[in-house]
Amino acid sequence: MATSFSPKILTNIFLVLVVTAAMYAAKATELKETKLSFYMHDISAFGDPKATTIPVAGIAGKAWTFTQFGTVYVVDDNITKTPDPKSPKVAQFQGLYVTAALDGLRYFATASIVFTNKEYNGSTIQIQGTDKYPATEVAVVGGTGEFRFARGYATSKIYFWDVVTQHSVVQLNVTTVEHEFRF
Ligand SMILES: *[C@@H]1O[C@H](CO)[C@@H](O)[C@H](O)[C@H]1NC(C)=O
Numbered sequence: 001m002a003t004s005f006s007p008k009i010l011t012n013i014f015l016v017l018v019v020t021a022a023m024y025a026a027k028a029t030e031l032k033e034t035k036l037s038f039y040m041h042d043i044s045a046f047g048d049p050k051a052t053t054i055p056v057a058g059i060a061g062k063a064w065t066f067t068q069f070g071t072v073y074v075v076d077d078n079i080t081k082t083p084d085p086k087s088p089k090v091a092q093f094q095g096l097y098v099t100a101a102l103d104g105l106r107y108f109a110t111a112s113i114v115f116t117n118k119e120y121n122g123s124t125i126q127i128q129g130t131d132k133y134p135a136t137e138v139a140v141v142g143g144t145g146e147f148r149f150a151r152g153y154a155t156s157k158i159y160f161w162d163v164v165t166q167h168s169v170v171q172l173n174v175t176t177v178e179h180e181f182r183f
């Protein structure tokens, strides 16, 4: 059967389809940027009952320290809004540090920022990366809840450090982009 559509009409129909598909795709993948800044409270003194970063494994016969290859730490730091540990709680930083460089100069971190504040309660941001101690930049590799499909990066720097008690306050900035699905 001979078609009655001229090539020009077919081209127009095709263009309309392409534009419509592109509009749907653009809506489905609208990106939202979120910038967060808060403070982690870390106690790493060995044997301190209040310690929040604790070595749980290491190479037999070697000291389990940040600069010894093979040391594995479990961490659960409070994250608060300001450097004051009594300021409103935002989240917990829960995960692992592994000294993953033979020369002990770099470590690998994998952790969840588990939100407990009103705005993001129950959502998480997953961070992962290898860096010098203290970390300067690691990747945001995903998230849950408000942060589904998140990508981004997190930077940190020491705000306060008491060498004797091994208490430290670390500023943590997290920048993420999430897809916003709107059909
Ligand atoms: C973490 O927060 C809890 C309660 O919000 C508090 O009881 C605890 O002392 C805090 N831990 C540290 C190490 O600041």
Ligand SMILES: *[C@@H]1O[C@H](CO)[C@@H](O)[C@H](O)[C@H]1NC(C)=O
Binding pocket: 116, 117, 118, 121, 122
């Ligand atoms: C967060 O959610 C938990 C359980 O779903 C609830 O008990 C808690 O009160 C909530 N916290 C805030 C700050 O809304």
Ligand SMILES: *[C@@H]1O[C@H](CO)[C@@H](O)[C@H](O)[C@H]1NC(C)=O
Binding pocket: 037, 155, 156, 157, 171, 172, 173
């Ligand atoms: C976090 O962001 C603030 C505000 O932009 C900036 O002053 C601070 O240097 C940043 N800190 C880190 C560790 O990236």
